[in-house]
Amino acid sequence: MSPASSRSSNASPSAKMRRPYKVAEAIKSWIVEQGLQPGDKLPPEPELMALFGMSKGTIRETTRVLEAQGLIVTRTGPKGGAFINAVSEPMASSLLSNYFFFNKLSTKDVYQLRRLLEPELAASLAGNVSEQNLAELEANLEKYSQPARDAEDERKQHIDSLQFHIILAELAGNELLGFIIRFMVRMLTDLTVYRRLYEPHNHELWEQGFRHQKDLIEALREGRSADARASCKNTWK
Amino acid sequence: MSPASSRSSNASPSAKMRRPYKVAEAIKSWIVEQGLQPGDKLPPEPELMALFGMSKGTIRETTRVLEAQGLIVTRTGPKGGAFINAVSEPMASSLLSNYFFFNKLSTKDVYQLRRLLEPELAASLAGNVSEQNLAELEANLEKYSQPARDAEDERKQHIDSLQFHIILAELAGNELLGFIIRFMVRMLTDLTVYRRLYEPHNHELWEQGFRHQKDLIEALREGRSADARASCKNTWK
DNA sequence: ATCTATTTGTACGTATGTATT
DNA sequence: AAATACATACGTACAAATAGA
Numbered sequence: 114m115s116p117a118s119s120r121s122s123n124a125s126p127s128a129k130m131r132r133p134y135k136v137a138e139a140i141k142s143w144i145v146e147q148g149l150q151p152g153d154k155l156p157p158e159p160e161l162m163a164l165f166g167m168s169k170g171t172i173r174e175t176t177r178v179l180e181a182q183g184l185i186v187t188r189t190g191p192k193g194g195a196f197i198n199a200v201s202e203p204m205a206s207s208l209l210s211n212y213f214f215f216n217k218l219s220t221k222d223v224y225q226l227r228r229l230l231e232p233e234l235a236a237s238l239a240g241n242v243s244e245q246n247l248a249e250l251e252a253n254l255e256k257y258s259q260p261a262r263d264a265e266d267e268r269k270q271h272i273d274s275l276q277f278h279i280i281l282a283e284l285a286g287n288e289l290l291g292f293i294i295r296f297m298v299r300m301l302t303d304l305t306v307y308r309r310l311y312e313p314h315n316h317e318l319w320e321q322g323f324r325h326q327k328d329l330i331e332a333l334r335e336g337r338s339a340d341a342r343a344s345c346k347n348t349w350k
Numbered sequence: 351m352s353p354a355s356s357r358s359s360n361a362s363p364s365a366k367m368r369r370p371y372k373v374a375e376a377i378k379s380w381i382v383e384q385g386l387q388p389g390d391k392l393p394p395e396p397e398l399m400a401l402f403g404m405s406k407g408t409i410r411e412t413t414r415v416l417e418a419q420g421l422i423v424t425r426t427g428p429k430g431g432a433f434i435n436a437v438s439e440p441m442a443s444s445l446l447s448n449y450f451f452f453n454k455l456s457t458k459d460v461y462q463l464r465r466l467l468e469p470e471l472a473a474s475l476a477g478n479v480s481e482q483n484l485a486e487l488e489a490n491l492e493k494y495s496q497p498a499r500d501a502e503d504e505r506k507q508h509i510d511s512l513q514f515h516i517i518l519a520e521l522a523g524n525e526l527l528g529f530i531i532r533f534m535v536r537m538l539t540d541l542t543v544y545r546r547l548y549e550p551h552n553h554e555l556w557e558q559g560f561r562h563q564k565d566l567i568e569a570l571r572e573g574r575s576a577d578a579r580a581s582c583k584n585t586w587k
Numbered sequence: 588a589t590c591t592a593t594t595t596g597t598a599c600g601t602a603t604g605t606a607t608t
Numbered sequence: 609a610a611a612t613a614c615a616t617a618c619g620t621a622c623a624a625a626t627a628g629a
Contacts, residue, residue, distance in 0.1 A: 168618040177411045178418040189595040190626030205449035212442035222524045229470045405598040426615040427606030
């Protein structure tokens with residue numbers, strides 16, 4: 114466990130790591146060892162230069178590396194410096210999407226995974242959702258209760274309907290699951306934002322999706338686990 | 351879709367992005383626009399300096415940023431330079447684990463997710479697994495067919511049993527799913543590598559796990575979807 | 588509101604390392 | 609073996625930002 118590669122899991126291919134990376138690794142392990150928390154300050158540049166016997170430029174490249182990975186943030190001025198930072202979700206999400214940019218992620222893959230995940234998730238949630246959360250789901254559902262009037266409208270509805278899934282994931286109280294669902298939604302948004310324009314406006318599909326989400330909410334409310342699973346399975350177009 | 355934030359989804363908090371990051375963003379969009387492929391070369395440093403009107407140091411910080419995110423690799427010497435790179439899985443995995451380092455991921459979360467994913471995965475695979483792949487699963491199972499003799503042995507077996515899940519995920523032919531399962535395995539390895547030492551050696555649990563994995567293979571072979579799901583549900587300790 | 592001190596950010600010139608031809 | 613083309617590293621000088629007096 115660690116900021117990446119505190120032991121050997123490597124980022125830059127084994128080869129001879131250049132100095133900035135060596136230092137970056139050193140600082141990462143240092144963070145772990147010292148148990149530094151977000152907000153804690155790293156030594157200022159001159160001190161790091163002395164500590165690692167390197168020039169300013171090299172030290173700066175190092176801090177850029179850590180910053181690019183979201184592990185630190187830097188501020189100028191007095192009381193400024195490099196500070197430990199808890200990687201934000203948008204950041205993590207961005208970095209991960211870089212991976213799938215080249216490793217062709219298809220919408221099919223995303224839908225298949227969602228299909229694997231959500232029905233069981235819904236089933237496990239049935240009967241355990243507070244009335245407040247149910248209301249939230251219903252409020253979201255309202256946003257696309259009317260058939261889309263035009264392409265732009267449909268696009269908006271599509272984004273809103275994705276939000277439904279995010280709320281659902283939140284309810285599980287599982288950081289990892291939540292992250293994955295939100296990431297999938299992000300991917301779907303990116304992947305479909307253009308594609309959708311060419312697709313036919315399918316009224317029937319919209320109606321079915323809407324109905325099933327409505328059923329799902331009811332099943333969750335009344336603790337009908339099996340029904341929740343079934344409705345959820347039908348929620349995708 | 352893009353190397354992160356080619357439009358607005360931002361990594362560095364909206365504020366005034368410093369120059370290296372601006373250039374990094376510029377290069378990212380440039381990569382997308384030009385449709386550059388892994389292996390394609392970026393202009394050499396002096397040219398980039400001219401292109402963006404910046405000094406060597408700043409350009410270098412920029413390339414370090416891209417490199418730290420796994421988007422380029424650099425080589426020295428003639429024919430050297432910065433080259434577009436398809437982010438590797440270990441790299442992506444490392445970067446993502448940084449996120450969960452501070453956002454406390456518990457083993458409970460991981461197990462819960464696996465519990466959500468794998469039974470359905472197994473069910474969907476039943477009857478569609480080649481004899482060769484089944485043999486591979488069985489070969490893996492052999493590695494821990496005998497009760498562990500000591501703590502070290504048990505640790506090894508634990509790692510091997512995790513491999514079982516990776517093979518299973520591979521069979522789905524879903525990049526995203528595969529990544530997630532492997533990532534979870536990685537997290538579990540990191541999270542348990544120390545913890546396990548304190549846990550009692552539980553013979554009975556081992557035996558059950560072993561038996562269920564064996565059952566699972568048979569169910570997969572014979573296309574008994576429901577049984578595969580059931581066996582899989584019992585595969586965790 | 589202005590100045591001052593502190594700390595990061597940028598620029599440039601030069602020297603060294605490294606792989607290809 | 610030598611020349612070449614490229615990244616790597618250093619040192620210094622100066623610019624920009626910001627907290628605090």
